[in-house]
Amino acid sequence: MQKAVQRQQTRDRILDAAEELFAHRGYEGVSVRQIMSQAGADVSLAYYHFKSKRDLFDQVMLRKAETLNALRLKALEALERRHPDDAPTIEEIIGAFTKPLLELLADNHEEWQHYFQLIAQINSSSEWGGELMTRYFDPLVSRFIEALRKALPECSNEDLYWSYHFLSGALTLTFAETGRIDNLSGGVCRSSDMRAINDRMPAFLAAGFRALADKPRD
Amino acid sequence: MQKAVQRQQTRDRILDAAEELFAHRGYEGVSVRQIMSQAGADVSLAYYHFKSKRDLFDQVMLRKAETLNALRLKALEALERRHPDDAPTIEEIIGAFTKPLLELLADNHEEWQHYFQLIAQINSSSEWGGELMTRYFDPLVSRFIEALRKALPECSNEDLYWSYHFLSGALTLTFAETGRIDNLSGGVCRSSDMRAINDRMPAFLAAGFRALADKPRD
DNA sequence: ACTAGTATTCAACGATCGTTGAATATGTGC
DNA sequence: GCACATATTCAACGATCGTTGAATACTAGT
Numbered sequence: 001m002q003k004a005v006q007r008q009q010t011r012d013r014i015l016d017a018a019e020e021l022f023a024h025r026g027y028e029g030v031s032v033r034q035i036m037s038q039a040g041a042d043v044s045l046a047y048y049h050f051k052s053k054r055d056l057f058d059q060v061m062l063r064k065a066e067t068l069n070a071l072r073l074k075a076l077e078a079l080e081r082r083h084p085d086d087a088p089t090i091e092e093i094i095g096a097f098t099k100p101l102l103e104l105l106a107d108n109h110e111e112w113q114h115y116f117q118l119i120a121q122i123n124s125s126s127e128w129g130g131e132l133m134t135r136y137f138d139p140l141v142s143r144f145i146e147a148l149r150k151a152l153p154e155c156s157n158e159d160l161y162w163s164y165h166f167l168s169g170a171l172t173l174t175f176a177e178t179g180r181i182d183n184l185s186g187g188v189c190r191s192s193d194m195r196a197i198n199d200r201m202p203a204f205l206a207a208g209f210r211a212l213a214d215k216p217r218d
Numbered sequence: 219m220q221k222a223v224q225r226q227q228t229r230d231r232i233l234d235a236a237e238e239l240f241a242h243r244g245y246e247g248v249s250v251r252q253i254m255s256q257a258g259a260d261v262s263l264a265y266y267h268f269k270s271k272r273d274l275f276d277q278v279m280l281r282k283a284e285t286l287n288a289l290r291l292k293a294l295e296a297l298e299r300r301h302p303d304d305a306p307t308i309e310e311i312i313g314a315f316t317k318p319l320l321e322l323l324a325d326n327h328e329e330w331q332h333y334f335q336l337i338a339q340i341n342s343s344s345e346w347g348g349e350l351m352t353r354y355f356d357p358l359v360s361r362f363i364e365a366l367r368k369a370l371p372e373c374s375n376e377d378l379y380w381s382y383h384f385l386s387g388a389l390t391l392t393f394a395e396t397g398r399i400d401n402l403s404g405g406v407c408r409s410s411d412m413r414a415i416n417d418r419m420p421a422f423l424a425a426g427f428r429a430l431a432d433k434p435r436d
Numbered sequence: 437a438c439t440a441g442t443a444t445t446c447a448a449c450g451a452t453c454g455t456t457g458a459a460t461a462t463g464t465g466c
Numbered sequence: 467g468c469a470c471a472t473a474t475t476c477a478a479c480g481a482t483c484g485t486t487g488a489a490t491a492c493t494a495g496t
Binding site for chain 3: 220224249250251261262264265270271
């Protein structure tokens with residue numbers, strides 16, 4: 001086997017193990033030894049491939065963030081190309097924001113579920129959330145808000161940002177598939193039911209955006 | 219000073235320190251030593267007042283959960299008493315769910331902010347969230363969903379639970395005041411602007427509930 | 437086949453972790 | 467004021483933490 005190939009395989013095995021464990025137990029809840037044990041390699045190999053535990057965590061975040069951002073941007077640009085003159089509906093824009101997540105989960109559920117759980121934890125943390133979310137996701141988010149602004153020209157900036165904030169909370173919790181809704185509903189709803197999510201989330205959130213846009217404040 | 223009083227004061231000092239540190243850095247991110255250092259007491263005193271680190275964490279959760287649940291229940295019952303025949307609006311029910319949080323933050327911001335940050339972290343965690351949220355909050359949540367069902371008789375159970383799920387995500391992220399919206403909006407919106415939240419969140423979410431209730435699925 | 441460089445393992449460092457038992461101080465009831 | 471119970475401190479346990487330097491196995495180029 002090629003050396004460069006094996007190197008990448010090892011790196012990926014470490015990243016996969018780290019991703020899963022970080023997602024389940026958080027950054028501080030997992031030791032480098034546990035990660036390397038799950039990856040089937042020696043502890044010190046982690047420090048050959050990565051500078052530190054924190055660097056390993058950052059690389060876990062970065063790896064899939066790029067894929068995700070690229071897919072979301074592509075979905076948004078495709079949507080805008082389909083509407084050269086008029087603006088798309090809010091549902092369509094939100095759909096471009098959520099569809100890529102649904103498709104990634106459909107393709108490789110386990111892998112991406114771990115990643116979305118990780119994002120949910122970061123997003124809800126006051127300690128790390130700020131820097132990480134800003135670095136990896138805010139640029140694309142601003143791009144989406146721009147699209148939403150065009151579709152809701154009468155909406156104030158403040159209403160727009162708050163609406164997106166509510167969207168962000170609903171979205172990150174939903175895609176983390178925490179199982180909270182399974183418990184609460186007694187089995188009526190399932191966290192993993194992506195069809196149910198796709199049928200409801202864009203409609204729910206678009207109605208919220210319009211409610212704030214149509215009812216300007218004093 | 220009375221001994222029983224001092225005992226309770228010490229216990230509370232430990233719980234306060236634990237609450238703040240757990241909220242900022244998570245359960246695993248904080249050591250018992252750090253907590254007791256902030257509380258200004260010896261390490262082993264933690265194990266005199268609490269069985270273990272995990273027990274200390276549970277007591278932090280329990281302490282304010284009871285206050286919070288009582289206030290929310292009172293707000294809901296007062297609302298229902300004001301509507302003996304007809305059902306309240308969705309906005310009013312959601313308001314009864316959020317108003318107590320706003321009032322607690324207005325009274326003692328710092329203290330409750332820490333607690334809401336803690337809830338947000340728990341709610342986004344697949345590991346702990348299930349058990350803890352179910353134990354402390356789901357009973358009251360079911361009570362609220364019951365009220366919402368009466369106000370939306372044509373809404374299916376599934377739509378109702380998903381709507382609440384979206385509400386839950388938006389609400390926990392918002393009250394955690396992570397500062398995410400401050401960064402994203404470049405200062406246009408502030409996480410701590412409770413007036414802005416009160417003016418927008420119920421309207422946004424109520425519109426979402428109605429959008430799902432009015433558009434039944436196939 | 438030999439060498440140079442890369443990937444992986446071994447062994448260990450000091451620090452800190454959660455937790456405990458015994459010793460000490462402090463206030464309470466008689 | 468004395469005896470008792472309760473509250474707090476002191477000192478330490480073994481385990482595990484993140485990290486490192488040196489030794490070894492392996493592969494690629496010649």
